[in-house]
Amino acid sequence: MHVSEDNVIPCRNVDVVPQQQGRMLWLERFFFKYRSYIGLVHFAVFWVFLALLFVPLFLDEVSETDTVFTHFTLLANYTMWGLWFPLVFLSVIFTGRSWCGLLCPMGAASEYINKFGLHLKIPAFIRWEGMPIISFLIITTLGQTVGVRDHPEAIAYVFGSVMLAAIIIGYLYGRNNRVWCRHMCPIGLMLGLFSRLGVVQFFPKRPSHGADQYHESSLCPTMIDLRHKKESRHCIECFKCVHPEAKSSLIVRARAPGEEVENIHSHNPNWAEVWFFFLGTGSALGGFLWLVLPLYQDLRQALGEWFIEHDQFWIGESGPWWLMSVHPERREVYNWLDFMTIVGFMTAVMLVFATAMFLLNLLSSSIAHAGTGKDRRQFWGSYVELAYQYMPVAMVSLLIGLGGKIFELLGLVGLGSNGILTIKLVLFGISLLWSLWLGWRIQTVQAVPLGRKVPGQIVGTLTSLFIAACWWPAIFGI
Ligand code: SF4
Ligand code: SF4
Incomplete structure (x- = not known):
């Protein structure tokens, strides 16, 4: 059946009809047809990510004459900080949190392991709204003290730890969802916040009145109550809720940049x-x-x-590698x-x-x-x-x-x-x-x-x- 605006069931929310404007039916159909291949993409990105993190640990030191074209360590560093980070950041304007739903190996690993996990109830401290803020502050500060932008060991340690934490949380908590992505990821909240500026919106065909709601047994991996969905920040664009021909799924629409923020009053x-x-x-x-x-x-x-005046000489000693940069071979201790x-x-x-x-x-x-x-x-x-x-x-x-x-x-x-x-x-x-x-x-x-x-x-x-x-x-x- 072809779905047009005529056979979308009218809903109680009068704001909905304009929201159908800019609908990208072709995109809905594309992802509905090929969604099963997203797992393969995750699998491939997972291995590329692991290679970028860990292969440099087994290579020789970078010399002063090396470039990104001659040494994989430099290439991996540029890929992470020169391409991955700015492009993921920039992409939220054009494609929302597509990195999260379509590519991110950490979120995908967390969701995959959850299938075999313990499915424990999500504790209140994890559901606390301040949790991703704490997580972001810890990772940002640790990144500075261990030198995450300069040293391959630090990149492997910081991102490897985030990956491991995502897998552990996925194994322990929730059922068929991504507790890590919704509640704890240090990157997710930042991407979610800025995705509000983005031009892509997932919107229910039959929305319910009232504010956004949290629903642990939702089809949505980030536990959005789909009928109440009005804000973009938790949507990782996994396309699980999209069915172009169904009457109560979500549609994907293109909107003006910043539209959600201009009308933030009605977007939670x-x-x-x-x-x-x-x-x-x-x-x-x-x-x-x-x-x-x-x-x-x-x-x-x-x-x-x-400290020296007070005979506290320990201040000049180096601490553990997992807290601070200790790289005598690169003259940074x-x-x-x-x-x-x-x-x-x-x-x-x-x-x-x-x-x-x-x-x-x-x-x-x-x-x-x-x-x-x-x-x-x-x-x-x-x-x-x-x-x-x-x-x-x-x-x-x-x-x-x-x-x-x-x-x-x-x-x-x-x-x-x-x-x-x-x-x-x-x-x-x-x-x-x-x-x-x-x-x-x-x-x-x-x-x-x-x-x-x-x-x-x-x-x-x-x-x-x-x-x-x-x-x-x-x-x-x-
Ligand atoms: S929230 Fe974090 S772990 Fe989850 S998909 Fe996004 S970046 Fe990856
Ligand atoms: S709202 Fe839909 S596309 Fe967004 S995360 Fe939930 S299921 Fe995926």
Whole structure:
């Protein structure tokens, strides 16, 4: 039977008819037909991933004359940090969390092992919304102290640990789902947050009224109650819920970039994401600033002198490899002083950044909403919605910062430093304008009167510029 908009059963939600616009029936049919092959893709990516992680451990040291074309260790490093990370990050704009559903070997391994697992009830501490934030902060900080961007052993250790944890959690908890991906993956929440900006949406043909709901025995591996689905963040695009001819499956539609964030009011805005946004961005920022700011060296020096003056000489000793970088062969050996200073500096930057963001958004929200008759709950609801406007500028900052190697690749193919700088500035400029647009649109949906909207927008603009200024030295140099 051919499915057209005419034979989709009308539903109770009046918002649904416009949601049928942009439906990609061809994509639904393609994945419905070939979905059984996704397992083969997972299998292949799994082995490629393992090769990138572990083969470099068995190779000779990289020499100064080696390049990505002559030494697999360099190729693996560039593949992870110059291609995989920035492209996965960028792909959420164009294809949502397709990496998660179609390619990621860690999530796939977790789901596969679950078939043979213990199927234990998911404990409350795992279901806690703050769990992926903790997971992200631990991995980001550990990545810095063990040198995950430079050393093959550190890449194998960090990503191998994430893979192992995904498999263990998959074996222990849940039934026919991905507890790891929904609740614990350090990458998943970040991809989920930014997928809200993306142009792909999975939407129920027969949606139910009410907010998004969690449903452990759902067909969906990330436990989305499909009839209530309105937000993108937990959808890993596995296409399991898509049946082009059925009357109650989900459709796939293309939408304008940022559409979900503009209308975040009806797409389950929530505190957990906002906290992740503030804290996670701050932590990633700290992970860069310690490398480039002289302030870090000054603090390290002062702290070291204080310990020496108090006869605490252990501070100069090196710690275990699983906590800090210990690579004498590459002339990089961190001691406890390095470890404590990096962790302390990252934590301080995170707290300062998150506090500043909290206060700036509070100022913007107060200008737009205080004294308008809203009760406390409504005010904080508006606060949370307005926080989403900063996503584009934060995302591009993270992309240029964390994915800096992709720009080095552009240098390898002949683009000069001025050209690379121009590309970064253009990306930055676009993200800034996009954030300003989102701020304006969110306030429009909130029905903020013009007299409040303009000053609220000015503070929103200053907040976006604040984010840009924080990342400036990390991305463009001091
Ligand atoms: S949530 Fe994490 S483990 Fe799961 S598929 Fe996405 S990146 Fe992979
Ligand atoms: S909503 Fe559908 S496509 Fe998205 S994760 Fe759930 S089952 Fe997969």
